[in-house]
Amino acid sequence: MSGRFVPGATIPPVVVENLTRTDLARYAGASGDFNPIHHDETFARAAGNPTVFGHGMLTAGFVARCLTNFVGAGNLRRYKVRFATRVWPGDTITCTGTVTRCYEVDGQALIDGECVATNQKGETAVTGTFTAAVPAGA
């Protein structure tokens, strides 16, 4: 097993700069989640928000990209996210994580880890945990 997949290893960050309302509209269409609070400015303001805000699962999708980059497509075994602060148009989201455990089940090398998405102020938007198969030959 190489140094990438050892406890304490940092997962290279993925940065999404300047989230736009178009990004939110595109995720609404792609996911089918058309809660108007994510795309309808009038609705969002009437509900007491300064403007529309991002779907929690959009941020979770950015974190998943960070994990896929690290372990390879198709190697995630489990991925769990918890939603914290909301993300807003104009935000820059940084996703990263850490390997916490390496072990083997039935001859398959696995890693557990923690992951997080933070905004440009350092506030946590999403925290998560994951389990992934270590790619063959790694």
Added chain:
Amino acid sequence: MAEIDRSLLGVWGPETTMRVETGKIREFARAVKDDNPAFFADDGALAPPTFLMTIALWIRDLGQTRSAVKLDYSRLLHGEQEFEYVKPIRAGDVLTFRSQTKDVFEKQGRRGGTMTFVIGETEYRNQHGEVVAYTRNTAIETADAVKE
């Protein structure tokens, strides 16, 4: 406080079947800004990790969630979302899925009032009858209206 019918906990709802489409995978991968070539293959593109959100949307009965627990949607938050990946899901697969409410419990909110946690689970099988994934979500009915 939410009205809970515990006899419906653990009871699977009706099944829904649908095909995983290449175009939907591409559209979704683009929306989450993930350009991994595995998601853009012309034949048998892999579904991105959170893609099952697009499938779960079409369940006919959201896991008895709506029948086991009467929730006030104006006070509802999506607290957690979990994916368990058993086998790869690819474009062209035909998924049959069903949901259940796994658990309901209440906690005292930090600022008073009762918060209700509802854990829903959806199971996905492919055209070969193999379980390919589970998704689990935690919905939270807050004590007060949802606001910052």
